[in-house]
Amino acid sequence: MNVFDVIIIGFGKGGKTLAAEFAKRGQKVAIIERSEKMYGGTCINIGCIPTKTLVHQAKIAWGRKETAFEEKSDFYRQAIAVKETVTGALRNKNYHNLADNPNVTVYTGTGSFVSSDTVAVRTATEEILLTSKQIIINTGAETVIPPIDGVTDNPFVYTSTSIMELTNLPRRLVIVGGGYIGLEFASMYASFGSQVTVLESYPELIAREDRDIAASVKETLEKKGIVFRMNAKVQSVKHEEDKAIVAFTDLQTNGVFELDAEAVLLATGRRPNTGGLNLEAAGVEVDVRGAIIVDEYLKTTNPNIRAVGDVKGGLQFTYISLDDYRIVREDLFGDKERKTNDRNPVSYSVFIDPPLARIGLNEEEACKQNLDIIVKKLPAMAIPRAKTLGEMDGLLKAIIDKNTGKILGCMLFAPDSGEVINTVAIAMKAGLDYTFLRDFIFTHPSMSEALNDLFS
CATH class of the missing domain: 3.50.50.60 (FAD/NAD(P)-binding domain)
Known part of the structure; x- marks a missing residue:
């Protein structure tokens, strides 16, 4: 012993x-x-x-x-x-x-x-x-492996771990699951040059986010050529010699469809x-x-x-x-x-392109708690730094307590948001009024200075 x-x-x-x-x-x-x-x-x-x-x-x-x-x-x-x-x-x-x-x-x-x-x-x-x-x-x-017929020992089926060992870029990639992991890989492989289709069983994408943020994410990723099929329940993944055949049902119409793919990624949670x-x-x-x-x-x-x-x-x-x-x-x-x-609130970032970062309550959650709030929004295209980067897709959003001026939450779908959200997190953790960020002197041009306008 x-x-x-x-x-x-x-x-x-x-x-x-x-x-x-x-x-x-x-x-x-x-x-x-x-x-x-x-x-x-x-x-x-x-x-x-x-x-x-x-x-x-x-x-x-x-x-x-x-x-x-x-x-x-x-x-x-x-x-x-x-x-x-x-x-x-x-x-x-x-x-x-x-x-x-x-x-x-x-x-x-x-x-x-x-x-x-x-x-x-x-x-x-x-x-x-x-x-x-x-x-x-x-x-x-x-990784959670869903009970889908044909995924076990299928050479064309990957997890978020095994797909990163794939040395040949798949021409067609089907991703099962439209959550954060699925979206990161969808954005990544579309940028590399794959034709990406995301199959999501729910009627809405990233349901925990506000609908305006989710819509902005979906629209931006569609510009990369990513195809989203909502209400898609995957039934089976068969394989032939050089491809997989993904069969799924549209839960709204009950129609059955098939997609061919060189790779199928299971992004169904951990x-x-x-x-x-x-x-x-x-x-x-x-x-x-x-x-x-x-x-x-x-x-x-x-x-x-x-x-x-x-x-x-x-x-x-x-x-x-x-x-x-x-x-x-x-x-x-x-x-x-x-x-x-x-330790709450804790921020997180989803590294799609551009990244999506968030901390605290979104608008829907604040309304469910019957909080008296002010909602601030700013399109990414209004930020000078975004223009210099040539990356103007996205939306910034903040939720403020109307009575106290405290920041309740912030969602940033824009370049460098994974960095900028940390500044918001510090302000929230310190209990600072939203005017602290509204009036703070940031470098120019930077994505951080967008907080001046967002909280104005």
Whole structure:
């Protein structure tokens, strides 16, 4: 039996940062990762970093305006190589940051609980038992595979992970699911040169957004040639020698249609990855969605075991996992003042082209709460910086409390919105009146100065 001060299952953002924190304090740490291709976690290997690398390359591809598909395919192949170089370097750095630390032992294998303080690690050659009075679960989330006939073992069907290993650009790509992940890949592959069709089973696109924002997103993506089929229920994905055949039903008309494609992407969501952990043996409970139940200090139903990152449900962002690290750090070594319910509001960005960023309440949500609000809107084409970039599609929107002047929410569908939203987030977190942004001196020309006009 190998004894440690702390065992961390999963090499993601929260887990690896906690491992370094414990090691810095002289504690003996075991960190378990099931795959040598996942050192550093989802973000580095199959999430933020590879997708945003490809988003950047796709933007370059869109600007090249090549006419021959073979040229587009060659550029795409080079972009995949760039992505591999970036992720490979970061993966190697993350591995050695911990593996080279004398207080850290990295185990490459699958971890599962034997009891409340013992974890079995099955490597390629053996099973090793580890024990500790403190264990942290950081196993992330996994792609939901919908029960569609023909998707299992279909060589033309991909997830958001596997499609980024595809080195040949598909002429025709069908994306099942019109959520944020689906839209990011739709925008990316359309920019590379694929003919993209998005099949969404709901009548509305990105239903959690206001309809004017969603309409602006849809219109902008349609300009890239993306075709949206709403109310589309996919029935099967068959494959022939060189293509897939996607059959779907229009839920409004009951008509049945078929689409040919060289690739089919399943973008139907992600769920907490708890399979094989044997949580029952540790007294760790999950909710109805399979997420590990935690308190405000990220303790599970076994107080000696914590969960950080996507495995506990909620917002699935790397920066949330990093904040989970801060909560655990302050609870164990600090003043215990940081808690999960302290961090709202939290912003997010969807890296379509242009990006969509949001924080707080939208107009529909504010109205449902019967709040007395002021709604501000600004078209992206009114922003000088957008004109200099030649990127004038989009819409900016803000929701303000009429009685207090506080910013309740903000939606930015415009270039650089993933950066600008952070300025709004700081103002909201600090409790500043909207006039702070209205009157702030921003550089010119910049996208940030659009906040002057938006909040005027």
